Amino acid sequence: MTAIAAQPFALLAYCRAGFEPDCAEELQDVASCDGQIEKGAGWVLFTPKKANPRALNSLIQAKLIFARQSVLVHARLELGSRDRLTPIVAALNELQQEFCDIWLEYPDTNEGKSLSSFCRKFGDYVLKATSEHGWIDNLGEQRLHLFFPQQNEVFIASRPAKEMDWLCGIPRLRMPVDAPSRSTLKLHEAILMLVDEPERKFREGMTGVDLGAAPGGWTYQLVMRGLKVFAVDNGPMKGSMERHHQVKHIRDDGFKFRPKNPVEWLVCDMVEQPIRVAELIAKWLASGMARRTIFNLKLPMKKRYLEVSKCLALIEAKLEQAGMQCHWRAKQLYHDREEITVYLTTARD
Ligand SMILES: C[S@@+](CC[C@H](N)C(=O)[O-])C[C@H]1O[C@@H](n2cnc3c(N)ncnc32)[C@H](O)[C@@H]1O
Known part of the structure; x- marks a missing residue:
């Protein structure tokens, strides 16, 4: 478990499962500093060897090829199986930052699919708690991202909110009925x-x-x-x-x-x-x-x-x-x- 950091300490990129090595290689190539890589299924974490918020900020602006979406990580928490909300609220309390919105996300993998309903239900509790504390404000420029690689672990992260962002980096597009192929x-x-x-x-x-x-x-x-x-x-x-x-x-x-x-x-x-x-x-x-x-x-x-x-x-x-x-x-x-x-x-x- 890491303590919450006002300045982000790592960049988390979501990618297609199986393409983690390519995403990692790209992050190392594009980053302006040396960093450590950790790969999970459908995500890659890049942590600069020496704290370097500026390098991370430029990395999040970079138009990456293999990352569907990337977020800046402030904390990584292990959660128990009973009360997952309290440690998250405690961490956000330390962060004391306002966000325009909050998204609960998960990897695009088979295991990730089972996390989607958990995130939907748990999201209501998180939104209620964060709104009560006044941490959600429509005028904020950053969006809070809680990324769950599994139910008992969360990355507390943020990114500058953009119109073209999609939950989990996945655009939900409707298949036109008269189009001849899914392509x-x-x-x-x-x-x-x-x-x-x-x-x-x-x-x-x-x-x-x-x-x-x-x-x-x-x-x-x-x-x-x-x-x-x-x-x-x-x-x-x-x-x-x-x-x-x-x-x-x-x-x-x-x-x-x-x-x-x-x-x-x-x-x-x-x-x-x-x-x-x-x-x-x-x-x-x-x-x-x-x-x-x-x-x-x-x-x-x-x-x-x-x-x-x-x-x-x-x-x-x-x-x-x-x-x-x-x-x-x-x-x-x-x-x-x-x-x-x-x-x-x-x-x-
Ligand atoms: C992935 S499919 C294209 C699907 C199409 N974009 C769609 O949305 O329906 C690839 C197509 O490339 C065509 N193709 C492959 N080599 C080609 C070539 N040398 N000249 C013309 N078509 C070629 C194949 O016949 C096939 O129909």
Whole structure:
């Protein structure tokens, strides 16, 4: 058990189970100080070797790829099985900080699922106690996060509250009834999480190319935003995307197809080696055939962070050779599996 610390002493990142080593590697790479790593199922704890709140504060602002969400840890408590509330209230009493809200969270694992109902019920008691003490104030900028790796242990943590934050870092998106595949949620999540001002960047009348489009889940997202889409795949488009007037299905190899005119958007979900996809994306953008792209990199079993870094570095280098700068944001989304999703643009806005 650690005592409560007004200044956070560690950063806790939530990640997809099985990707803890990649998340840990990224934290160590991005942090501006040496730190110790502890891995649990679906989470990674990074503790600077010497107390370094400034480094932690910059780490929480970093746009991490393998962390779904990260929080700054003030205390880690072991809880008994009877009265879990008293030690938490005692710790918060020492902290004496106001928060805009309080979230009880748990890892995205099978064991974590059983914690969700515990957190829901226990959350009512915690909210009542914290409100009574005046620790919850809508005007606060920090949100209090109580993360339970198990029922008898809690991390007391906080993060600057952002509109795009989701409980446990998991966006709850509704599957559209007429979308042809669940993959549609991947592109929906990517647009929500990675693209600033999406309503300005996806507009009626724009054109997009979807490489590896079948059966049409990603195409569906573009069509719903008013785009005309060249859907490239040798496989069949299905359901609402089979004969849609905004969709032209092209049975071709995604590595060979090029449109007659430049397009606003290129999206790509082909199951291929990540480095081949990175080369393809770089060619499209360097030649000006598209200015904005969202693509998936399907990852190998090992050294995934290294592979991602190589792919992004390759694209940056090719664009630099072409005299272009790019801006990217990459993330392993909740709807991603053994893959990450990247939004990359050469546009200045
Ligand atoms: C994961 S699925 C795409 C799912 C799609 N994004 C959706 O939301 O429905 C991958 C697709 O890539 C296609 N594909 C793989 N290699 C390709 C290539 N070289 N050219 C065109 N399509 C390819 C496959 O036929 C398959 O339909």
